[in-house]
Amino acid sequence: MNKNGLMLGLFSVAAYSLNTPLSRAIMLEGMSPVTLLLLRFLTAGLVFSVIMRFSGLAKAKDGQQAMNRPGFFLSLVGGIMNGVSAVSYYYGVMQLDASMAAMIGAAVYSVTALVIGSFISNGLTPHSFLRLILGLMGLYFLIGPSGGDISLAGAGLVAFASFIYGVYLVFIQKYLGDYNTSAVSEISIWGVAAVIATFWLLFDGGQIQVSSAAGWITIIVQAIVVSIAARFAMMIAIKQMGSGEYALLSPMETLLAIVWSIMFLGETLSQGQMIGALFILSGLAISGDWFALRFNRVFVGRRLPLRRVPVA
Numbered sequence: 001m002n003k004n005g006l007m008l009g010l011f012s013v014a015a016y017s018l019n020t021p022l023s024r025a026i027m028l029e030g031m032s033p034v035t036l037l038l039l040r041f042l043t044a045g046l047v048f049s050v051i052m053r054f055s056g057l058a059k060a061k062d063g064q065q066a067m068n069r070p071g072f073f074l075s076l077v078g079g080i081m082n083g084v085s086a087v088s089y090y091y092g093v094m095q096l097d098a099s100m101a102a103m104i105g106a107a108v109y110s111v112t113a114l115v116i117g118s119f120i121s122n123g124l125t126p127h128s129f130l131r132l133i134l135g136l137m138g139l140y141f142l143i144g145p146s147g148g149d150i151s152l153a154g155a156g157l158v159a160f161a162s163f164i165y166g167v168y169l170v171f172i173q174k175y176l177g178d179y180n181t182s183a184v185s186e187i188s189i190w191g192v193a194a195v196i197a198t199f200w201l202l203f204d205g206g207q208i209q210v211s212s213a214a215g216w217i218t219i220i221v222q223a224i225v226v227s228i229a230a231r232f233a234m235m236i237a238i239k240q241m242g243s244g245e246y247a248l249l250s251p252m253e254t255l256l257a258i259v260w261s262i263m264f265l266g267e268t269l270s271q272g273q274m275i276g277a278l279f280i281l282s283g284l285a286i287s288g289d290w291f292a293l294r295f296n297r298v299f300v301g302r303r304l305p306l307r308r309v310p311v312a
Contacts, residue, residue, distance in 0.1 A: 005240030008233040015230035017256035024098035033090035034200040041193040043223035057182040079191015089161035095154025102257035105162040111135040112166025127292040134283035141276030251284040
């Protein structure tokens with residue numbers, strides 16, 4: 001495994017893991033979810049656009065399709081989907097512990113991507129079926145009878161957000177996979193910002209209230225570290241170590257989000273929620289191509305069709 005790619009991959013998942021706990025912490029201090037999101041994505045969009053203009057990253061490279069009108073429209077649609085997902089997720093995080101939100105989100109978007117990917121490919125592999133079962137079992141233990149007292153409204157918002165995000169992942173893979181990744185990202189960020197600005201005008205009346213220095217620090221960290229640095233690190237890591245190997249790091253993001261939530265927010269998990277967490281982390285841990293190819297090979301000849309589906 002490429003060591004440089006591994007270090008960048010670890011940095012990206014660690015940075016992504018900060019998102020939910022940081023958001024939950026600053027919203028507990030009274031900041032509106034849409035204000036936090038708006039300032040984050042406006043900052044990220046401006047910085048990202050400056051980087052694109054001076055770095056040449058927007059130019060299509062060998063094998064990539066240059067951005068055109070259909071690509072622009074599809075990127076914008078993807079950004080709108082992502083924006084709706086972000087607003088729903090943050091309002092869900094207001095009502096849930098950050099650790100719960102991170103686990104429900106990981107399970108639902110993984111299950112969604114698996115189901116839609118299987119529908120597109122007209123088949124469900126044994127490996128995908130196993131991941132689907134683990135994800136559903138995890139959700140049952142998290143929000144079912146043994147999951148403790150949680151906000152069903154918050155869980156529903158996070159689940160809806162993660163469903164939309166799962167659809168978004170399949171959408172960009174199917175329709176935007178041939179375009180320059182950086183160009184797609186830039187357009188999508190501004191699509192996200194437009195959606196959030198609409199909700200901000202409706203819910204917050206166009207007012208920006210950041211009550212503390214911690215709020216501004218959170219906004220800057222999420223915009224620069226999470227939205228930009230982590231994304232570039234992920235793109236380079238995937239190029240150097242492969243998407244299959246990078247997928248093996250995905251459990252760390254959820255696990256670290258749980259750790260940060262327990263350490264800094266004082267959250268706790270019930271026994272049922274711990275069991276659910278194990279199911280979800282197990283499903284994420286086997287998401288890579290290495291495990292998929294070997295697991296499917298064992299089941300050759302069984303009734304389940306062995307067509308590959310996108311790895312979420």
